[in-house]
Amino acid sequence: MPYAICRVAKIKTAQAGAAKTAHNYRQRETPNADTERKPMNHEYVNTAERNYWELATERIQEAGAKVRHDSVRGVEVLLTASPEAFKRQDDGTAHDWHGSKWAEANIAFLKDKFGEQNVVSCTLHQDELTPHFHAVVVPLTADGRLSAKDVFNPKTLRALQTEYAEAMKPFGMERGVEHSRAKHEVMRHVYGAQERSRGELATLTKPEPATRLSIEGPSGLDLVNLSKWRAEQEARLNAELARQLAAANERASKAASIAQDSAGAKDREKTLARQLASVEGTKTKEIGRRESFEGGFKRAAVLAVQGETLPANVLEYGQKIRSSMQTEAEKHVQQALKAPIRQAGDLTEQLKKLPGYTYREDAATKQGELRHTATGSRFELAELKPGGVPMKEAYDQAVQRTAQRDQEQSKGQSRGRGGMSMGD
Template structure:
């Protein structure tokens, strides 16, 4: 079963709220978003796409009677989604349109019932990334009419939020993650950056390598000398044994690289799907390529050594040594 995922991020300043607004409404280029998505994003409440800070100030003015300090948190962003495998996808692996789905409706209903219908001032579904997810904005007004993000989101209430959200998403086959897990929840922007880095690493490691079959190394024919054939056979056997040993070393390095790819796949979902294909491609092709390159270097070095040895032998022979 897939996991239900819900996170919060306090919008601590007007600039912070403005940046969240422009990001969520795609008012500037977003590197991890598809500029021409198959299914459009959708805003369910803030149809005018008003800045989050302005929305929060308007809601506070309606309810809060106490003076609001300049450093008080006026809005909190809530991100709601699930692990990628929990969403229905087409044959190409793309998520279907969730804009009018019961899943989206249940997410909105959950927030409104928990924090107050009018305190949820924005609810945006993003479908231009790999996995559908919601960015909602709530004004943290307590039941007694105070503005307090601190009281609305305590350590205990955040644990309860995870459990309650999973229960609300159970009809959609999402379940709660491990309670009291030591896993660190990272800001979405940092997660996007890390996923992009992991994807680039996998792409670099997954570049296909042309398979090169190594032919046995043979020495060039030398002028007639006593025991030449026996010496040549011995040297070829020694050199080929060295090449085989180096190829085994390269293959071990290849296995280590595969293990690193597996680790990357656990960190990044996007990387994990690429690794599935990668594991079919790699095999020993890269090892053979590197082994062949090493063999050519060894061959060149050996030829130079043999040429020098032959010159010295010929000189001694002529001098009668």
């Protein structure tokens, strides 16, 4: 049965937050990710792909929690399962799990466990071998304190593993061994451990030369009391034998311990080798799939140049991609409208920052247009409906919200000045 996997990592600095943001949203090169499958990645919360550190800081301020200079503002939670949990297509790639019951269960688990407002980002990655979630959680306690120690400690982490496995039971997954010391290792560490083990075993199992034990003959004085002399000699021989036996037992114990560790390393090597073989098999199938796709692309390109009608399946595929990208664009615009918007220029600045998109305005009509850089999908702002609301209406609502916030802040500042003592 496949295992449910849950890992956590603290985000301690703004630099770490920026690095994780760039990695999870593929804003920099990711060697183990397939660029062609990047459109299958999906962000459920932070659709504008904003910086994690900024999101966490905003949530902390919203909660009114105190922040120390060394406070952990965010914790990245990884949720996935062992590779065999995910069914593969004929080409070896995983199916699209976006919108699946498994994806919905993961999102529900995060929100129930940590509080919906404290989950500031939740990304499904499907451009790697195994689908997985990266979520960023602000460690706020039930009484509103910022405390990673209270939310994430050995006791709560064990409970987290158990609860997550329980939530994944409907999908045929189970919990790993509790209190297990198994670690996530890379192949070179396993090989290094084995080489060190071989060297130590060779030394410990090297035959030791036998130590000759001898008894000196009794002296004239010893002849007076032979029983005493015999007891002394036996005691000396027994002491030497005991010393040699203790040394042999110690060497045997060390050898057994190293052999056990080496066996564990060999098991891990076999597991990693199987995973590597799976990756290589998937890679081979993926290369074949790409070559087939490139052949179809070339034919479609030639037909387009010659002015001929493209095949129906090509047009259908293009429409499907554009429709999917429009949904994504609307979510990004909806997130951008949450920023302070006082005039059209403010929205323009937000749209220019959207990762994976370029924004331009037609010089004659002044109509704005978003272009998805990876697929070339273009959308006029007027055709977008962020949150299911026509663009003009969504913009007016954003301006109104910003005006209300400005007014509330102004009132708060006025009350603060009014309550100030002249003696302060």
